[in-house]
Every structure is written in C-alpha cells, then in structure tokens.
Amino acid sequence: MRSWMVGRQKLLLHPATKPVLFIICLLPFAWLFYRAFANQLGANPAEALIRATGDWTLRFICIVLAITPLRVISGTPTLARFRRMLGLFAYFYVLLHLLSYSWFDKGFDVADIARDIVKRPFILVGFSAFVLLTPLAATSFNAAIKAMGARRWQWLHKLLYLIAALALLHFFWMRAAKNNFGEVIVYGVIIATLLGWRAWHRWGRSPRMAVPGAAANVR
Amino acid sequence: LAGGKSALAGAVTMEKITDYKDATNYNNYYEFGTDKADPAKNAHTLVTKPWSVAVEGLVKQPKTYTLEDLLKLSPQEERIYRLRCVEGWSMVIPWVGYSLSELIRKVEPLGSAKYVEFVTLADPKTMPYVGSRVLDWPYVEALRMDEAMHPLALLAFGMYGEVLPNQNGAPVRMVLPWKYGFKSAKSIVKIRFTDKEPRTAWNKAAANEYGFYSNVNPNVDHPRWSQETERRIGEDGLFAKKRKTLIFNGYEAQVGQLYAGMDLKKNF
Numbered sequence: 001m002r003s004w005m006v007g008r009q010k011l012l013l014h015p016a017t018k019p020v021l022f023i024i025c026l027l028p029f030a031w032l033f034y035r036a037f038a039n040q041l042g043a044n045p046a047e048a049l050i051r052a053t054g055d056w057t058l059r060f061i062c063i064v065l066a067i068t069p070l071r072v073i074s075g076t077p078t079l080a081r082f083r084r085m086l087g088l089f090a091y092f093y094v095l096l097h098l099l100s101y102s103w104f105d106k107g108f109d110v111a112d113i114a115r116d117i118v119k120r121p122f123i124l125v126g127f128s129a130f131v132l133l134t135p136l137a138a139t140s141f142n143a144a145i146k147a148m149g150a151r152r153w154q155w156l157h158k159l160l161y162l163i164a165a166l167a168l169l170h171f172f173w174m175r176a177a178k179n180n181f182g183e184v185i186v187y188g189v190i191i192a193t194l195l196g197w198r199a200w201h202r203w204g205r206s207p208r209m210a211v212p213g214a215a216a217n218v219r
Numbered sequence: 220l221a222g223g224k225s226a227l228a229g230a231v232t233m234e235k236i237t238d239y240k241d242a243t244n245y246n247n248y249y250e251f252g253t254d255k256a257d258p259a260k261n262a263h264t265l266v267t268k269p270w271s272v273a274v275e276g277l278v279k280q281p282k283t284y285t286l287e288d289l290l291k292l293s294p295q296e297e298r299i300y301r302l303r304c305v306e307g308w309s310m311v312i313p314w315v316g317y318s319l320s321e322l323i324r325k326v327e328p329l330g331s332a333k334y335v336e337f338v339t340l341a342d343p344k345t346m347p348y349v350g351s352r353v354l355d356w357p358y359v360e361a362l363r364m365d366e367a368m369h370p371l372a373l374l375a376f377g378m379y380g381e382v383l384p385n386q387n388g389a390p391v392r393m394v395l396p397w398k399y400g401f402k403s404a405k406s407i408v409k410i411r412f413t414d415k416e417p418r419t420a421w422n423k424a425a426a427n428e429y430g431f432y433s434n435v436n437p438n439v440d441h442p443r444w445s446q447e448t449e450r451r452i453g454e455d456g457l458f459a460k461k462r463k464t465l466i467f468n469g470y471e472a473q474v475g476q477l478y479a480g481m482d483l484k485k486n487f
Contacts, residue, residue, distance in 0.1 A: 043245035
C-alpha cells in the first residue's frame with residue numbers, strides 16, 4: 001500500500017505531467033474549433049459554441065473544487081500542483097464563453113451587451129461570475145501570493161465558492177423556463193458535495209478527529 | 220405529397236428555403252427529448268398509421284376523422300412560410316396542406332364557440348419524454364376563433380413535397396406563420412371548440428414568458444432574451460449579424476387586423 005502511494009506521488013511529480021495535463025485541458029477547445037471549422041456544429045453553430053464553452057467552464061470549476069477533497073481523502077498532496085493550471089483553464093473557457101456570446105450573439109455591439117447585462121438577471125449573474133473570477137486568474141502567479149501575503153491571497157481565492165454558486169444559478173436560470181433540470185441537478189449535486197465536504201472538514205468533524213492546523217490547509 | 224403553389228396573399232415567400240437536413244434535424248418536439256437533435260433521433264417510434272382526429276365541442280357536426288378523410292377533405296397546396304422560433308432562430312419551410320378554415324366550416328361551429336383547442340398525442344409507449352416533468356402532457360395549444368379561421372392558418376400534412384417526417388409533427392399539424400413556432404401543435408389527435416380560453420402548454424409552464432397569443436413581436440422581449448433579432452438557420456453564419464425580426468413575422472398585412480385595438484404588450 002505504502003509503496004503504491006509513493007509510486008503515485010512520484011508519477012505525479014514527473015516533469016511531463018504538467019504538459020500532458022495542459023494538452024488534455026485544451027482538447028475540448030481543439031475539438032470545438034475543429035467542429036466549427038468543419039461545419040459540424042449542427043444547424044445553429046453559434047448556439048452550440050456558446051453552450052459548449054459554458055458547459056466546459058462549469059466542468060473546470062467542478063474539477064478545481066475537487067482537487068482539495070481528492071488530495072486530502074486520497075492522501076496525495078502532489079495533486080495541489082495542478083490546481084493553478086486547472087483554475088486558469090476555467091478562466092480560459094469562461095473567456096471563450098463570453099467571447100462567443102459577445103461575438104456570435106451580439107456582434108460585438110457593446111451597448112447591446114451592456115443593456116443585456118443590466119436588463120436580464122440571468123446574464124447579470126453569469127457576467128458577475130466572470131468578473132469575480134478575473135482577480136483570481138490575475139493573481140495566480142507566485143509573486144502575487146508573496147505580494148498579497150498568503151492569508152489575503154487565500155481569502156481572495158475562496159471567492160471560487162461564490163463563483164461556483166453563481167455559475168450554477170446562471171445555468172439553472174437558462175434552463176428554468178423549460179423545466180429542464182436534469183443536468184442542472186447533476187452539477188448542483190457535484191458542487192454541493194464538494195463545498196459540503198469543506199464545511200464538514202472545517203466545522204463538522206468531532207474534535208477527536210480534528211488535527212490541529214489541518215483546517216487552514218483546506219481551501 | 221404534392222400540391223400546387225398557393226395563390227393566397229402572403230402564402231409563398233420568395234426567400235431562400237432552409238435545407239431539408241436542417242429543418243428535419245433541428246427541432247423542438249419535447250415528447251422526443253429536449254435537445255434539438257433528439258426528435259430526429261427518437262421520433263422513429265411514433266406510429267402514424269392508423270391515425271384519427273376527433274373534432275368535438277361546440278360544433279353542430281362533431282366527427283372523428285381518419286387521416287385519409289382529412290387528406291382528401293380539401294385540395295392541398297404548397298405554402299412557403301417563414302418559421303420564427305421563440306428562442307430567436309428562424310427557417311423558411313415549404314409546407315403542404317390546406318387552410319384549417321376548410322375543416323372548421325365542415326363541422327359548423329356553434330355561435331358560442333370562441334376558441335379552438337388542439338390536443339396532441341401523448342403516448343408514453345412511443346414518446347420517451349412524455350412523463351418527464353418538463354411540461355404538463357398532453358401538449359395543448361389553442362387559437363381564438365378568428366385566428367383559426369384566418370386562411371394563413373394551415374393544417375399541414377407534408378413539407379418539402381413529402382409526407383411530414385415524424386420529428387416535424389407527423390401526420391398532421393398546425394402551421395401559424397405569424398406566431399412563435401410553439402403555437403403550432405404537432406401530431407394532433409383532437410380539435411375541440413370551446414367558449415373559454417384554453418390553458419396552453421407553455422403558458423401553463425411559464426405564464427410570464429409565454430402568453431396565449433405569442434404573436435411574433437420584436438417589441439416584446441422574452442424575459443431572458445431580446446426578440447428584436449433572429450438567426451436564420453443555415454444562412455446567417457457564425458460571423459453574420461443577426462437579422463431584424465418583423466412584427467407578426469412579416470405577415471402584418473395579412474393578420475394585423477385580427478389584433479386591431481389590442482395592447483400587444485399586455486396580450487403578448
């Protein structure tokens with residue numbers, strides 16, 4: 001058992017893991033780009049691109065939120081080294097989502113986009129999630145952690161919990177009028193589980209089990 | 220299924236006809252799934268033979284028509300209509316059928332009949348999503364009597380010169396080109412004449428988003444998106460600007476008088 005754990009840690013520390021993960025994270029983008037180019041996005045390619053980039057944003061948010069629980073439960077601290085890249089990919093896909101909407105749906109008509117954001121709660125919520133994610137992406141390099149101080153940096157990056165909730169609300173609202181909640185429930189359960197685990201880890205466990213200082217490492 | 224081109228005013232637009240492939244693979248027909256590609260995949264299970272339509276309610280001559288009765292009730296003609304979906308996209312489709320008014324005259328509505336209700340098939344054995352909580356099944360749509368009598372209100376049996384594909388509402392459906400697409404009931408099994416405004420499927424699901432009339436109107440936004448513009452499927456590519464939506468989907472000259480004096484913002 002122990003040697004298997006050490007072996008896994010070694011594998012995750014291999015210098016090739018980050019480039020490989022980087023390429024894997026780019027695959028959905030490459031696939032969408034190819035299908036758009038080959039005219040394989042169906043009758044309404046604009047809608048297909050806007051929806052798919054939104055889906056992938058939500059998926060990457062879930063993946064990032066899963067790192068800490070996975071790391072703690074499986075005893076694999078090295079998993080933490082991938083979190084930054086995965087978080088930046090969430091931002092990459094939300095940028096594509098916003099770009100697709102602004103370009104294909106709104107033809108870059110800034111006044112029209114602004115009106116849409118103010119007028120429609122569902123757009124406002126999605127846009128707020130994007131705005132809140134921006135400082136997280138902007139402070140994802142080491143010097144920023146040093147400059148801000150680890151405590152403040154951690155506090156800022158806990159905003160991801162709120163961002164995940166807003167992204168889910170945005171998705172829920174998009175589907176609400178059609179009472180089409182299947183996928184919304186799946187994402188809702190995943191996000192609730194990942195955030196619930198943190199709450200349980202922070203406050204819920206019996207004192208006997210608590211390890212001093214452990215809670216501070218949970219984010 | 221064939222018919223000569225309609226001579227009715229407004230019934231044949233000269234615009235480019237949408238590709239058959241797009242018109243039969245990008246559909247909203249929730250009984251077969253909520254994804255646009257689902258109906259084309261799932262609707263092969265729909266059984267359209269034998270088929271009958273019960274015409275009942277406030278009429279002198281109630282009758283259950285077989286599909287064969289309906290097909291020869293009146294000469295069929297081709298009408299090329301714009302179709303505007305409430306979701307903000309549009310197509311141009313050549314339908315085959317005749318004006319619903321032909322059938323209405325045959326059954327002789329009573330003076331008390333003010334509305335016509337269309338009840339569509341809800342068969343959980345052949346329609347996998349009937350029973351899902353998306354809508355209250357069966358899917359019901361309705362028109363005011365004068366709307367139903369308007370010659371542009373088409374009872375359709377075919378499109379593109381062929382029998383209706385299952386995913387497009389076979390074997391008999393309504394086509395109301397001046398209203399959002401969901402007002403046009405598919406796979407109709409009952410037509411009922413009534414004196415009260417019927418509760419319609421989408422109106423029941425979200426009354427603030429889908430009104431009884433649901434006439435195409437660029438000046439009344441859907442709560443979650445604007446109705447000012449639309450994307451013509453297959454024509455307005457990724458980088459093209461969307462086109463302006465017209466009041467009554469461009470059929471104002473024909474249907475405008477039906478709504479004279481009505482506040483269209485209130486009666487959306």
